[in-house]
Amino acid sequence: MASKTLLLLPGDGIGTEIMVEVEKQIAILNDVSNAGFETEKALVGGSAYDAEGAPVSDATMTLAQAADAVLFGSVGGPKWDGVPYDKRPEAGLLRLRKEMELFANLRPAICYPALADASSLKREIIEGLDILILRELTGGVYFGEPKEIIDLPNGQKRAIDTQVYETYEIERIARAAFDLAKTRSGKVTSMEKRNVMKSGVFWNEVVTRIHKDEYPEMTLEHELADAGGMKLVKAPKQFDVIVTDNLFGDMLSDIAAMLTGSLGMLPSASLGAVDAKTGKRKALYEPVHGSAPDIAGTGKANPLAMIASLSMGLRYSFEMIREADALEAAIAETLEAGIRTVDVMAPGCSEVGTTGMGDAVAERF
Amino acid sequence: MASKTLLLLPGDGIGTEIMVEVEKQIAILNDVSNAGFETEKALVGGSAYDAEGAPVSDATMTLAQAADAVLFGSVGGPKWDGVPYDKRPEAGLLRLRKEMELFANLRPAICYPALADASSLKREIIEGLDILILRELTGGVYFGEPKEIIDLPNGQKRAIDTQVYETYEIERIARAAFDLAKTRSGKVTSMEKRNVMKSGVFWNEVVTRIHKDEYPEMTLEHELADAGGMKLVKAPKQFDVIVTDNLFGDMLSDIAAMLTGSLGMLPSASLGAVDAKTGKRKALYEPVHGSAPDIAGTGKANPLAMIASLSMGLRYSFEMIREADALEAAIAETLEAGIRTVDVMAPGCSEVGTTGMGDAVAERF
Ligand SMILES: CC(C)[C@H](C(=O)O)[C@@H](O)C(=O)O
Ligand SMILES: CC(C)[C@H](C(=O)O)[C@@H](O)C(=O)O
Numbered sequence: 052m053a054s055k056t057l058l059l060l061p062g063d064g065i066g067t068e069i070m071v072e073v074e075k076q077i078a079i080l081n082d083v084s085n086a087g088f089e090t091e092k093a094l095v096g097g098s099a100y101d102a103e104g105a106p107v108s109d110a111t112m113t114l115a116q117a118a119d120a121v122l123f124g125s126v127g128g129p130k131w132d133g134v135p136y137d138k139r140p141e142a143g144l145l146r147l148r149k150e151m152e153l154f155a156n157l158r159p160a161i162c163y164p165a166l167a168d169a170s171s172l173k174r175e176i177i178e179g180l181d182i183l184i185l186r187e188l189t190g191g192v193y194f195g196e197p198k199e200i201i202d203l204p205n206g207q208k209r210a211i212d213t214q215v216y217e218t219y220e221i222e223r224i225a226r227a228a229f230d231l232a233k234t235r236s237g238k239v240t241s242m243e244k245r246n247v248m249k250s251g252v253f254w255n256e257v258v259t260r261i262h263k264d265e266y267p268e269m270t271l272e273h274e275l276a277d278a279g280g281m282k283l284v285k286a287p288k289q290f291d292v293i294v295t296d297n298l299f300g301d302m303l304s305d306i307a308a309m310l311t312g313s314l315g316m317l318p319s320a321s322l323g324a325v326d327a328k329t330g331k332r333k334a335l336y337e338p339v340h341g342s343a344p345d346i347a348g349t350g351k352a353n354p355l356a357m358i359a360s361l362s363m364g365l366r367y368s369f370e371m372i373r374e375a376d377a378l379e380a381a382i383a384e385t386l387e388a389g390i391r392t393v394d395v396m397a398p399g400c401s402e403v404g405t406t407g408m409g410d411a412v413a414e415r416f
Numbered sequence: 417m418a419s420k421t422l423l424l425l426p427g428d429g430i431g432t433e434i435m436v437e438v439e440k441q442i443a444i445l446n447d448v449s450n451a452g453f454e455t456e457k458a459l460v461g462g463s464a465y466d467a468e469g470a471p472v473s474d475a476t477m478t479l480a481q482a483a484d485a486v487l488f489g490s491v492g493g494p495k496w497d498g499v500p501y502d503k504r505p506e507a508g509l510l511r512l513r514k515e516m517e518l519f520a521n522l523r524p525a526i527c528y529p530a531l532a533d534a535s536s537l538k539r540e541i542i543e544g545l546d547i548l549i550l551r552e553l554t555g556g557v558y559f560g561e562p563k564e565i566i567d568l569p570n571g572q573k574r575a576i577d578t579q580v581y582e583t584y585e586i587e588r589i590a591r592a593a594f595d596l597a598k599t600r601s602g603k604v605t606s607m608e609k610r611n612v613m614k615s616g617v618f619w620n621e622v623v624t625r626i627h628k629d630e631y632p633e634m635t636l637e638h639e640l641a642d643a644g645g646m647k648l649v650k651a652p653k654q655f656d657v658i659v660t661d662n663l664f665g666d667m668l669s670d671i672a673a674m675l676t677g678s679l680g681m682l683p684s685a686s687l688g689a690v691d692a693k694t695g696k697r698k699a700l701y702e703p704v705h706g707s708a709p710d711i712a713g714t715g716k717a718n719p720l721a722m723i724a725s726l727s728m729g730l731r732y733s734f735e736m737i738r739e740a741d742a743l744e745a746a747i748a749e750t751l752e753a754g755i756r757t758v759d760v761m762a763p764g765c766s767e768v769g770t771t772g773m774g775d776a777v778a779e780r781f
Binding site for chain 1: 492501504506510536537538541557558560563564565568572573574575576577578579580581582583584609611612613614615617618619641642643645646649650651663664666667670671673674675679706
């Protein structure tokens with residue numbers, strides 16, 4: 052069996068704690084299923100800055116480029132608030148996304164039945180929710196130049212960020228959306244602000260053309276991003292696949308995640324293009340939640356989103372569908388059994404810490 | 417009594433229908449309270465484009481600049497989807513905002529007790545909600561240049577929008593936020609994406625400095641816009657005044673409005689600076705909802721957000737606090753009496769149309 056390399060980048064805050072629980076599941080895959088995963092570990096974010104002077108070192112970038120998949124924890128925290136802009140923890144994550152060309156960010160927003168009551172929304176609005184936000188991840192205002200703060204002759208300053216999209220960037224994310232829709236209900240909703248932004252006009256045009264020329268059998272709808280955000284809050288089940296740009300995707304996927312009441316549960320996959328020669332594609336898997344500096348070190352963090360990120364990796368990078376299903380079932384069973392970290396604790400359930408939760412999943416995996 | 421001029425711009429879709437109901441309330445103010453309002457009416461949006469070749473004509477701009485306040489309905493609709501970008505209905509609204517320098521957009525998100533059940537959120541999450549989103553309205557990606565779609569030598573295209581903020585723009589909106597907070601709980605939350613955008617770094621810096629130098633007695637908190645959006649959905653009552661840029665404000669205020677279950681109820685005020693000579697400031701009042709082309713002409717539109725916009729006008733442009741309070745009380749009483757348009761209809765209530773709702777408020781005003 053060909054070896055499978057996984058690069059683990061735990062990062063900052065709760066990242067290191069939740070990664071430990073993923074390693075338990077990887078050990079099971081190796082011991083029980085003989086999966087042959089080889090793992091390496093490296094620093095990223097503030098901890099990389101502290102130890103190596105950069106939020107991701109060139110050596111770590113080389114490891115990431117070579118790995119079959121990267122598992123990423125979380126980065127950032129108040130400790131690094133004063134760090135120069137290009138060395139801030141998030142810059143490590145952004146460099147990984149950009150240099151690995153991980154343009155397609157899949158963010159499922161699923162409402163686990165056992166957690167429906169944890170949502171701030173009414174049960175009937177979110178029960179059974181299963182939508183997928185596909186966020187463009189290597190373009191837009193995140194990377195466009197100029198991006199700077201300049202001094203003006205009048206003593207004032209001017210800050211500039213640039214939203215840029217080229218044809219090929221929109222084409223490839225649109226294709227990814229329709230390809231995903233094929234495996235689901237066949238419906239894609241594209242969101243932009245074409246009434247205000249030229250990039251919105253162009254986004255709308257290209258997605259419409261790809262639909263017409265290449266996927267005429269699928270359904271395509273368009274929403275303005277603000278109206279789409281409202282509809283997401285009012286009646287999220289009307290959507291299936293939502294495709295949107297980097298910044299709108301950041302906002303909308305976080306809001307969708309929060310709707311489910313399962314923020315600590317939601318994984319994401321960031322995928323590159325399939326290499327024509329090797330048939331492989333670069334990939335990074337990370338929880339949607341952040342580094343939660345307020346609870347880091349207390350042993351209370353919920354590791355399920357991180358474990359579910361491994362499951363997405365099994366599915367998308369290794370075609371280990373059976374194992375991915377089994378891991379997801381283990382997560383659902385753990386929740387059904389009433390085992391909860393404090394963030395999703397409910398009356399009648401038993402509270403466990405990070406380790407307890409990782410063990411509970413491992414037992415059922 | 418000095419005359420007070422109001423320019424009415426009903427616009428497109430339901431805009432014309434709901435403006436009629438506002439005119440009823442103005443008539444009462446003139447007849448009963450001898451308020452002395454003089455109104456003029458002009459076209460804006462798609463209807464202005466159809467009749468005058470531009471979404472707001474120079475003549476209408478002159479009227480708007482001269483008026484004591486503008487009441488704006490709504491613009492846009494599928495009819496104008498094919499119109500050239502710079503003539504689209506929204507361009508009329510954007511020109512009004514920009515040329516009148518209406519930089520401060522106040523969007524209260526209030527949960528009317530009678531409507532709490534109309535929300536997709538649980539009652540306890542939104543009952544009693546009363547927050548104010550202060551959106552910067554004349555800067556950012558809405559107006560920054562370059563804003564264009566260009567042909568590249570390789571046959572592809574590139575779309576560009578530019579997010580730009582200068583010192584004075586952030587200073588004045590920050591001051592507006594703290595001044596508003598003085599009349600409320602004293603707490604301001606500023607939202608941006610400083611971890612990704614230079615304009616976010618700069619926004620954060622300037623707001624922090626204005627707080628420290630000019631309003632040290634107020635409380636200032638910072639949130640990343642994505643995390644802030646999540647918190648808004650999870651527990652909106654933790655906020656009071658939220659200050660944010662044009663694009664984030666567009667998204668976040670729409671989401672906040674939807675949380676309340678009262679979208680058809682929420683007004684907004686767009687204010688300019690106070691003129692040192694006249695003591696006056698330019699102002700435009702408009703509902704947060706759009707032109708709802710799907711129900712335009714059916715007589716079903718809810719006019720309450722438009723009527724509440726007049727009430728904001730009484731308060732902010734004419735210091736008619738007593739009348740503003742009375743009009744708001746009339747709206748609340750109408751709702752308590754179980755009189756509802758279809759969008760907020762509930763069991764046991766009586767359904768009325770646009771006219772019936774306008775009349776019901778007028779009776780109680
Ligand atoms: C950490 C930050 C740079 C990142 C982003 O804005 O993309 C995060 O919010 C996310 O959604 O992955
Ligand atoms: C109509 C449109 C241009 C406008 C905006 O994006 O500002 C609207 O969504 C709003 O929020 O007032």
